[in-house]
Amino acid sequence: MRAAVRHALPMIAMTAGVVALQLVISAADRQFYMTQLVMALYYTIVVMGLCLVMGYAGQVSLGHGGFFALGGYTSAILTTRNLAAHLRPETLQTLERIGLLWSRTDLYGAPLATLAPWPAFVAALLLTGAVALILGFPALRLKGHYLAMATLGFGLIVYRMLLGSAFTGYADGITGVPPWRLAPGVTVSGAMDNRIVNYYIACGFLLFVLWFLRNLTGSRHGRALRSIHDSETAAKAMGVNTPRLKLQAFVISAVLAAAAGSFLTHFNGGIGPSEADAMKSVRYLTLVAAGGMANIWGAMGVSLALTFLSLRGVFGVYDHAVFGGLLIVIVSVAPNGPGRWVADLLRRRRPTVRSSGAAAEPAT
Amino acid sequence: MSQALQYAFSGVTMGAIYAVVAIGFNLVYSTTGILNFAQGEFVMLGGMIAVTYSRFMPLPVAIAAAVATTAAVAALIEAGFIRRLKRHTLLHMIIVTIGLSIVIREAALLIWDEKVRSLPFFTGTESSSVRVFGAAISPQTLWVLGTVFAIVAVLHVFFRFSLKGKAMRACSANPQAAMLCGINTSNMRTLTFAVSGALGALAGCVISPMTMSQYDMGTSLAIKGFAAAMLGGLGNPMAGVAGGLIVGLAEAFSVSVLPAAYKDAVAFALLLCALFVKPHGLFPERGSIAREA
Amino acid sequence: MNQLRVNGVTRRFGGLTALHDVSFTVEPGAIFGIIGPNGAGKTTLFNIVSGLDVPSEGEVAYGETVLTGRPPYAVAEQGLARTFQNVSVFPSMTVRENVMIGRHRHCRAGLLASCLRLPRQRREEAAQRADADRILDELAMAHLADTPVSALAFGQRRMVELARALAAEPSLLLLDEPASGLTTRETDDLAAQIRRIRERGIAVLLVEHNMSLVMDVCETILVLDFGKRIAHGAPADIRNDARVIEVYLGGERPDAAH
Numbered sequence: 001m002r003a004a005v006r007h008a009l010p011m012i013a014m015t016a017g018v019v020a021l022q023l024v025i026s027a028a029d030r031q032f033y034m035t036q037l038v039m040a041l042y043y044t045i046v047v048m049g050l051c052l053v054m055g056y057a058g059q060v061s062l063g064h065g066g067f068f069a070l071g072g073y074t075s076a077i078l079t080t081r082n083l084a085a086h087l088r089p090e091t092l093q094t095l096e097r098i099g100l101l102w103s104r105t106d107l108y109g110a111p112l113a114t115l116a117p118w119p120a121f122v123a124a125l126l127l128t129g130a131v132a133l134i135l136g137f138p139a140l141r142l143k144g145h146y147l148a149m150a151t152l153g154f155g156l157i158v159y160r161m162l163l164g165s166a167f168t169g170y171a172d173g174i175t176g177v178p179p180w181r182l183a184p185g186v187t188v189s190g191a192m193d194n195r196i197v198n199y200y201i202a203c204g205f206l207l208f209v210l211w212f213l214r215n216l217t218g219s220r221h222g223r224a225l226r227s228i229h230d231s232e233t234a235a236k237a238m239g240v241n242t243p244r245l246k247l248q249a250f251v252i253s254a255v256l257a258a259a260a261g262s263f264l265t266h267f268n269g270g271i272g273p274s275e276a277d278a279m280k281s282v283r284y285l286t287l288v289a290a291g292g293m294a295n296i297w298g299a300m301g302v303s304l305a306l307t308f309l310s311l312r313g314v315f316g317v318y319d320h321a322v323f324g325g326l327l328i329v330i331v332s333v334a335p336n337g338p339g340r341w342v343a344d345l346l347r348r349r350r351p352t353v354r355s356s357g358a359a360a361e362p363a364t
Numbered sequence: 365m366s367q368a369l370q371y372a373f374s375g376v377t378m379g380a381i382y383a384v385v386a387i388g389f390n391l392v393y394s395t396t397g398i399l400n401f402a403q404g405e406f407v408m409l410g411g412m413i414a415v416t417y418s419r420f421m422p423l424p425v426a427i428a429a430a431v432a433t434t435a436a437v438a439a440l441i442e443a444g445f446i447r448r449l450k451r452h453t454l455l456h457m458i459i460v461t462i463g464l465s466i467v468i469r470e471a472a473l474l475i476w477d478e479k480v481r482s483l484p485f486f487t488g489t490e491s492s493s494v495r496v497f498g499a500a501i502s503p504q505t506l507w508v509l510g511t512v513f514a515i516v517a518v519l520h521v522f523f524r525f526s527l528k529g530k531a532m533r534a535c536s537a538n539p540q541a542a543m544l545c546g547i548n549t550s551n552m553r554t555l556t557f558a559v560s561g562a563l564g565a566l567a568g569c570v571i572s573p574m575t576m577s578q579y580d581m582g583t584s585l586a587i588k589g590f591a592a593a594m595l596g597g598l599g600n601p602m603a604g605v606a607g608g609l610i611v612g613l614a615e616a617f618s619v620s621v622l623p624a625a626y627k628d629a630v631a632f633a634l635l636l637c638a639l640f641v642k643p644h645g646l647f648p649e650r651g652s653i654a655r656e657a
Numbered sequence: 658m659n660q661l662r663v664n665g666v667t668r669r670f671g672g673l674t675a676l677h678d679v680s681f682t683v684e685p686g687a688i689f690g691i692i693g694p695n696g697a698g699k700t701t702l703f704n705i706v707s708g709l710d711v712p713s714e715g716e717v718a719y720g721e722t723v724l725t726g727r728p729p730y731a732v733a734e735q736g737l738a739r740t741f742q743n744v745s746v747f748p749s750m751t752v753r754e755n756v757m758i759g760r761h762r763h764c765r766a767g768l769l770a771s772c773l774r775l776p777r778q779r780r781e782e783a784a785q786r787a788d789a790d791r792i793l794d795e796l797a798m799a800h801l802a803d804t805p806v807s808a809l810a811f812g813q814r815r816m817v818e819l820a821r822a823l824a825a826e827p828s829l830l831l832l833d834e835p836a837s838g839l840t841t842r843e844t845d846d847l848a849a850q851i852r853r854i855r856e857r858g859i860a861v862l863l864v865e866h867n868m869s870l871v872m873d874v875c876e877t878i879l880v881l882d883f884g885k886r887i888a889h890g891a892p893a894d895i896r897n898d899a900r901v902i903e904v905y906l907g908g909e910r911p912d913a914a915h
Contacts, residue, residue, distance in 0.1 A: 058455055062462070138639035145399055145458050149594075150639060152401075153587045153632040164625025212772050219771035219782065220757070220764050227747045227758050234745035237707055238825060239733035239762030248768050278583055282466055289459060321474075324466025328445065331460050335451040 007218075011211060018203040022196065034195040040307040041202035042264040045209050047287045047303040048296055049256030052213060054285065055294030056225040057249040063135065063151030064257045065280035066158040070131060071124040071258025072265035072275060073162065076174040078120035079266075082106075084113040102178070117180035117188075121262050128258035129251050136250040141243050147250070155281050162273035173272030180266040188266040198267060205263060206300075209256060213296050216252075225249060229294070279320055283307075286327040292337020302338075369499035371616045377505045377574070379612020380512040381407075382631075384567035385589025386596060386604025387519065388560035394536035394599040395556045398457045402441065402465040403564060404586030405472075409434045410565025411577030412472060415481045423484065431565040437468075438561025442554045465582060472579035483572040490573075504573050511570045515563060516605055523601070532556060536599070584628060588615075591635035597645025606646060610634070658685035659720030659736070661706070661829055661862070666715035668701050668884075675701045676884040678715070683829065683877075688851065688861045690875035692868065694904060698884040699864045700742060703833050706862070707739045708732035719829070733762055738827035740818045742834045742864075748807040752798065755806055755817050756789040759824025792824050796850075812843050819850070829860045836867040848874050868905075872896065880904070 025033055046064055053061050083101070084092065092113055095101035102116040115123075135154055139147040162168045169175075179189030187194060188201055216222050227235040228242050236242050265271040274280070287306060291299030306323075309315065315322045334341030385403055392400045414430035421429070445460055485492075486507045493500040522529040534542040535552045543549050568577065575581075589604075592611045596603030611631050618630045638645065661683040668676040676698040683689040691699050704710035706717055708729035716725040724732050738759070747755050764785060766778035793799045796816060801809070806817055815835065822830055832851075836844045844867065851861055851874050865871045871878060872892045880888040880901050888898045895901055 054455075060455065060458055060462075135636070138636065138643065142639070142643050144397075145454060146594075146639060146643075148401075148458060148462075149399060149587070149590045150635065152583070153591070153635055156584060156587055157629045157632045160625065160628045164623070215774045216768070216772045219774075219778065220761055220766070220785065221768050221771045223750070223754055223758055224761055226749060230747035230749050231745045233709060233729075234741065234747070235758070236729040237709065237733060237739050237741075237745075238758050238821065239730050240758070241728075241730045252768075252772075279466070282462060285459065285462065318470075320466060321470035324463050324470060327463030328460055328467060331451075331456050331463065332445055332449055335449070335456050 007214075010214075011207065014207060014210065018200075018207070022199055026196070031195060034199050035190065036308055036311040038195075038198050038202045038267060039264060039311055040304055041199075041206050042260045042267070043284075043307045044300055044303040045206055045260040046257040047284050047291070047299050047307075048206075048209055048213060049253035049260075050284050051288045051291065051294070051296050051299040052216070052225075052249050053253045054288045055292075055296075055299075056217060056222065056229070057246045058229050059140070059246060059250065060145055060148035060285065061151045061250065061253070062148055062278065062281045062285065063154040063158075064254070064284045065278065066151070066155035066276045067128050067132065067254040067257040068261035068264075068280070069158055069162065069271065069273070069276035070128045071261030072271040073168060073174065073261075074124035074127050074258075075117065075120045075262040076177045076265050076271050077168070078115040078123060079117055079178055080114060080174060080176055082112050082114060084111045087113070114178070117178070117266060121180075121259070124258050124262045125255050129255045132251045132254035133247070136247045140246045140250065151281075152278065155276055155278050159273055159276040159278070162276055168273070171273060173270055175270035177265055177269050177271070179269075180263075188263060190267050190269055202263070202267075205260075210296065210300065217296065221245065221248075226294070279323075282327070283310075283323045286323045286330070289327060290330050290338065292339055293335075295337055295339070298337050298339060366498045369497055370501075371620065372613065373496070373499055373501045373505060375613035375616030376609060377508050377571075377612070378615060379592075379609040380508055381567050381571050381585070381608070382588045382592040382611050383605040383608025384512055384515060384563050385585055386592035386608050387515070387601050388563050389589055389593040390596075390599055390601040390604050391532075391556050391560045391563075393593075394601065395532060395539075396446075396457070396553050397454055398446070398461060399590070400557075400560070401458065401461040401586060402468060402582075403560065403589060404582030404584070405465050405468040406434055406438060406561045406564025406582075407568035407571075407585050408472060408577060408579065408582040409437060409468065409561075410568030411483065411572040411581075412476050412481065412568075412579070413565070414483055414569045414572065415577060416476075418483060423486070427483075427566075427569045430569060431562050434565030434568075435558040435562035438564075439554050439558040441561075442557035446557075447550055447553070465586075469579055469582060476579055478579065480576045480578045481572075482576045483569060485573045486570075502574065504570070508570045508574070511566065512605075515566065516602065519601065528555070587635070588631040591631045591638070593645075594635055594638045594643075595645055597647045600645070600647055603645060603647035658828060658858070659722075660684055661860070662718045663702075663706065664716050664718070666702070666705060666712045666717065668698070668705060668710065669713045674884055676705075676712070676881075679879075679881070679884070679886055680715075681879050681886075681889065683860055683862055685828070686855065686858050686860050687877065688855055688863065688875050690863045690865060690871040690878045691881060692865060692871050692878060693881035696883070697881040699881060700833060701884075702881070703739070703831060703862075703864055706732075707737060707831055730762075733825065736826075736828040737831060738822040738825040738829075739831035740815075740822055740833055740835060742837065744811070744814050744818050746806045746814050746817050746821070748805070751803050751805055752793065752809070752817050752820075753786070753789050753802040756792055756820045756824045757785050759792075759821040760785040760788055762825055789824060792820050796820050796823075811838050812840070815839065823854070827859060829862060830854060831862045831864075833864050834866055835863070836865060836870050844870055 046068055050061060050064050053059050092101060096103055100116055100119045101113055103113045106112040135150050136147065139150040163171055179187045181187045186197060186201065188198060224235065224240045224245055227240060232242055287303040288299050291302040310319055385407060388403050389400065392398055410430050413433050414426050417426035417429050441464055446457055449456055449460065485504050488503045492503060494503050523533055531547045532552055534547060535549050539549050588611055592607035593604045595610055596607030611634055614634060615627055615630045618627055663679060663681050666676055666679045679702060691702065693699055701710060705712050708724060708727055712725060716723055718724060719735050722735055747758065764781055766781050770778040790799065790802060793802055798816060798820065806814060836847055839847060848870055855861055863871065863875060875892060878892055878895045879886060880895060882904050887900045888895055
């Protein structure tokens, strides 16, 4: 019982914080913060997923921008491509009845039939999961950091293909992505009067991811991942299938990125190729490092703050450089995260009373 | 026929550049275990710095100075950042090189803006050509091939016969034993970075007249160089040459089948194939660090 | 209950032959010792049995299953558990968590069940925790359960590693120099512990430097020198074997390197 309370408490506190933040913003009449805040929430979901790969499985992924774009573009393409001319009317009717299809008329009154957002979302997740599997399977069988290069290459290719294909709208990307009605009154869209609802949708999604990842890291699979970090040889000798576990973590994290990409695309009503830019992926990586690597709470906090500031344009032309520089500083000065660094500093400040007698903590 | 020859020449030229990047990767990887993500940035720096210097001094001097400057930057990266890391895990070292590559690129953007620049052709002009077996090729192609050939030859002699080269090989084979034999392994690491920086810069100079230099050219070169290194066998410096030529030729011939926009995907497809089929490359190094998990 | 068979195992590293045509069998429930001077190839042999290394020639089989060529986690799945010469515990975790890793191979809840905290996974997790606590209790380490391993002394870490291996419920336990770094008292405790393990029906394969421990607990002993088997038999025979005495008590080394 006590364990259940201890497990639920942080989530309850987070929920209270979410509500409090909304009330403060509304009270301060700063509703225009909401748009960037919602975007920051979705990007933070990517960062939290990456935290699983970097902090727990100990692998570098430079492809999360690509996965995000893959999710977003799949949703965008499937919900904007007109199927009215390609399918027979009976088929259209049947598909619409079971909720897969969505018929309406376009601006000029012509019939428009597209896939509904739900099946498009599911397709986006499946596609991204499959791609991550293909990338991760060979790279994670090997010892070393092959995944980093494989994913960097993947991100680059996605970016170039998006820029170079008519199918994905070249540099303009895809616009006119319809709102996604999750439930009556709950719609993912960027409409002004819908901002508070969308804030809660994004927060709800974030809380779900937090819950999901905390469960994972607290379970036997999380323990096994941490054991790989400590000693991969010993973990393997104890029966932990390390390549499979790393692959699973990588695929989960890619699918989370795709889910965030899909939601943000519906929120923004479109998506552009810059989402797959290598720099986006480096940003996600920076935020995980700045949060303390194997620290989901840290990654979440740092990511929300910095992404929000970046989206507000606080860093100006130095936006990229800030993230690159931060990455170097964090890894060289505070490799265990700024939290631990501050804690260590404070401990060193305090005069050590019994430092003479006791032996130093055994090195690990 | 001459069309095919034309493709072959352009493939070999680009392949030679990828080969140099691959050699740089391999050098650093075999002595330090790091995948240096800033490797492509060295090529960019070499070209850009040489363009700037060439306004004040004759071309050969400008190139030599650019190579020296880049080597210094590379050495500084090792001595200033990588060596001083508090946590020496591979993960942290790799992440630092990712951060450095971004910072170098952004610094280049601030210094040289987004404009595409290039060095003048070493001999002749843009339009001059030499006929080789019926294909018209630019004299710069010969410069590229000659330079890369010289690099490979010099490195070969260096590793085989010089004391420093032997020490470097010892470090990669067994760092602890090398240290016990009195080799200063950290200086060796710095030297390795400097050499790989110099190689990259030289490649950046010879290729600049043909493909131009721009602040963001590094990433795609890094990927292709890495694909070349993987194909040859990671950690084996000279095998990268074969890998580079394969990537370059595959890319050049792909243009005849695929839309040009997908050219970049070819190197990546080769990289994935290498990972799937021959993770130790075509010429695996004995006792290489990469072993199947 | 299975029999471990090592058949003509040779392992070369470049020009060096670390093991040369080594064969032996470990019967179910036996205590089998491997001894030899430094560099005799004991640890290489251990790594080959546990799947961390692959022999250049020969094979290892456990019961009906060929282990050679299988990754270590698949070997562990067959009921083999091992410890390491330099103690490979997981320092960032508590003692209990270390032991629970040993239970990993007995868990069935999938990754999604873990992520969604399904009831089945929660029950399993609670059961594993209880199992880990029971094993710690048996080894008189219950009071250390919540201590991070990084805070333990070397001898205690060794016991954690043993607890972790026992938690896997192996039918064959491989101990790589379990007495190195232990005090005489701790070594005596260890001998008693090994006998108790055998009473549970677990076979023990022991690589050791400490002759008295090996002579004390083992029923069969294999002696290696420069990767070759030089003797094999009961402790009493080994003690009187001329070549073993030569290797251990000095004299001219047999030129076995070539």
